[in-house]
Amino acid sequence: NAGVTQTPKFQVLKTGQSMTLQCAQDMNHEYMSWYRQDPGMGLRLIHYSVGAGITDQGEVPNGYNVSRSTTEDFPLRLLSAAPSQTSVYFCASSYRGGGTGGHEQYFGPGTRLTVT
Amino acid sequence: AQSVTQLDSQVPVFEEAPVELRCNYSSSVSVYLFWYVQYPNQGLQLLLKYLSGSTLVKGINGFEAEFNKSQTSFHLRKPSVHISDTAEYFCAVSDNDYKLSFGAGTTVTVRA
Numbered sequence: 001n002a003g004v005t006q007t008p009k010f011q012v013l014k015t016g017q018s019m020t021l022q023c024a025q026d027m028n029h030e031y032m033s034w035y036r037q038d039p040g041m042g043l044r045l046i047h048y049s050v051g052a053g054i055t056d057q058g059e060v061p062n063g064y065n066v067s068r069s070t071t072e073d074f075p076l077r078l079l080s081a082a083p084s085q086t087s088v089y090f091c092a093s094s095y096r097g098g099g100t101g102g103h104e105q106y107f108g109p110g111t112r113l114t115v116t
Numbered sequence: 117a118q119s120v121t122q123l124d125s126q127v128p129v130f131e132e133a134p135v136e137l138r139c140n141y142s143s144s145v146s147v148y149l150f151w152y153v154q155y156p157n158q159g160l161q162l163l164l165k166y167l168s169g170s171t172l173v174k175g176i177n178g179f180e181a182e183f184n185k186s187q188t189s190f191h192l193r194k195p196s197v198h199i200s201d202t203a204e205y206f207c208a209v210s211d212n213d214y215k216l217s218f219g220a221g222t223t224v225t226v227r228a
Contacts, residue, residue: 004159031214032214033214033215033216035216035218040125040220040221041220042120042122042206042218042219042220042221043160043206043216043218044218045215045217048214048215049214050214058215090159090160092160092216094214104150104162105162105214105216107152107159107160107161108159109158109159110158110159
């Protein structure tokens with residue numbers, strides 16, 4: 001059981017380039033989310049998904065696209081990289097279950113992205 | 117909308133001393149409250165969570181937190197820290213299972 005995996009671990013892009021950050025989970029979780037972590041700002045939600053085929057915007061969605069074609073995978077696409085997107089990106093997943101919520105989110109190890 | 121304020125950005129502490137990390141939140145609805153820890157160059161790991169019931173919540177590694185509804189606080193405590201507790205700690209709030217709102221984080225540095 002690998003949990004939440006992310007690739008690559010590190011990436012350097014030039015301004016204007018595009019790329020996809022990969023995220024996969026093997027826990028059959030319905031919910032998946034992408035966050036970015038910046039110093040002094042904690043983690044901010046970029047996009048999230050409540051199930052295959054369903055995605056929605058979070059707090060800071062501009063410049064990013066997502067799709068969820070399977071339960072396991074939730075890739076994050078940077079359309080045209082900008083220096084402001086230099087950050088550490090975390091993918092997370094959680095179980096929907098029934099009844100009350102409050103299920104924890106499981107986080108991947110992160111992707112450190114630098115845009116020059 | 118929810119927001120989280122972590123009142124201390126950095127907390128230096130000596131080994132075996134107690135530590136308290138302060139967290140206040142604002143929300144117009146009932147929420148779930150979490151504390152996560154991030155060790156250097158790693159992802160986030162859940163320390164503990166409050167859903168309902170007893171206001172004192174015990175977590176892993178000897179941490180505990182107390183929910184105070186009237187003060188909208190969820191402070192984290194440990195009676196005796198170790199060098200290995202050096203990490204960044206995040207308080208988070210949610211009213212569902214897929215959107216967390218995080219505080220800015222508190223860096224705890226434990227010195228011998």
